[in-house]
Amino acid sequence: MENEINNNSNTLELLVTKLDTLQTEFESKLKYDQHKDKIIDDLHSELQEYKSDLIKKLLQPMIMDVIHAIDDFNKLTRHYTQKEDIDPQKLLKLIASIPKDLEHLLYRQGVESFQCSEPVFNPSRQRVLKTLPTPEPSKDKTIAQSLRQGYEWEGKVLRPEMVEVYVAEEQKK
Template identity: 30%
Template sequence: MTTPPFGPAEESRPDALTDGAPVGGTAAGGDAADVTLDRLLDEIRNLQSSFDAKIRYDEVREHSVRSMSDELTAYRENQAQLQLRPLLIDLITLHDDLAKIGGSADCTADTAKVLGHFRDAVEQILARNGVEPFTVENDALDRARQRVISVLPSGDPSANRRIAERLRPGFQWHDRVLRSEWVSVYRYATPSPPIEPTVPPTPPAVPEADEGALR
């Protein structure tokens, strides 16, 4: 029997060379894959941290910009109020004077009508600048929006610090009081006890002189 030139047939099989053992280099390839996966996870974590930091930075910057914008708007409004306030106060005073003269007893009907037109024109000028008249709805005194011009005594305790009469409307500009409403209020006064009339004492009678003693 002739022997094959390459040795026995079973020696030429690939599985005979490995004899059930893993192929060389497989373990090293698995370690490299694990290293690559860990590196990829680290990069994802770094990207996530960078993204979170960027989001926080944008939020802080947006808050700062909004705060600066609000402060600038408030500053501009305050500057405008400081510049316009004297003029607006003068217009309100003129409005009060026109109303006072027009309502006086010696003012004729024609003059009162003309003054009323001027007063309406002043109100329109104030309205174009954002100034509106107001009256406090409640009849209790509001120190923040009302000014007491006169006080009327009252014997009713429930009427104390209540509005007796509204003298002039108030004026406000952007919810800020330019001129308080002028009012007259009641003040409780304890009634004094009635004074009883006093009768002057009767002077003692002068005794009549003895005529014999006078002789």
């Protein structure tokens, strides 16, 4: 019986030792996980800060170009506000230059305007704004005229070209 008690005592001590070891390892793992969570949180914060700075750096040239355009347009407005006799043709020419200035601004950012040269409507690069009935079936789904240019950036269409398309009229029998 004494042998049995010794055996149970040894088993109990072994269990207590293993539980102590397990508790120590568990506490160590918790500390490690807390440290790992802190590192992940710190890295996430740094990444968010980096992304914010990156967005600012990417947008700054565009913003500066817009500010420059605003300054130019305000200067023109002040100049023509002070003039007594305004040449309408010259003023129209200046107004017509505004879209060109803005297109140059977009071009510096990698955005290019386009007009499709194919006579047939291309739904991946064009959008129909108007239709024009035609009695000629051969003209069906061909471009009558381009109404607005399209714009693309790095090969991706940002805005399709706006077009007027011929639509064949149905023949009445």
